[in-house]
Amino acid sequence: MSDSKTSRKIAVAPVDEFPAGARMEVKVGNVNIAVFNVRGEYFGIFGICPHQSAPLSRGRLQGTVICNADTNWEKEWAHDGEVLVCPGHAMEYDLRTGKAFGYGMKLRTYEVVVEDDWVTVIL
Numbered sequence: 001m002s003d004s005k006t007s008r009k010i011a012v013a014p015v016d017e018f019p020a021g022a023r024m025e026v027k028v029g030n031v032n033i034a035v036f037n038v039r040g041e042y043f044g045i046f047g048i049c050p051h052q053s054a055p056l057s058r059g060r061l062q063g064t065v066i067c068n069a070d071t072n073w074e075k076e077w078a079h080d081g082e083v084l085v086c087p088g089h090a091m092e093y094d095l096r097t098g099k100a101f102g103y104g105m106k107l108r109t110y111e112v113v114v115e116d117d118w119v120t121v122i123l
Ligand code: FES
Pocket: 049, 050, 051, 052, 053, 054, 086, 087, 088, 089, 090, 091
């Protein structure tokens, strides 16, 4: 949740121009934010891969296989359409959390809302 007294809002696009499956990039100062519409749900994530600066707005979206105590150590397809693959060297990021799969790093994520028919990033 954002704090409307202190948050800053960045309009990305009219909602009817940002359909499911689309992605866009907005630049706020010198920060790039990649914004995705996954099945009608919007996600915002820091847009530059910290490895070698590839633009994450151009990354492929997919799922991933998980295998852990939660899955009883059985392989299970998870996060379908919410795993962002860096177009540089294929590091995978969870769009919901910003966490890199298999690495101890996390990208900043941003709340994205529809306000007055505009897709809007909350900073
Ligand atoms: S630039 Fe993203 S993994 Fe290398």
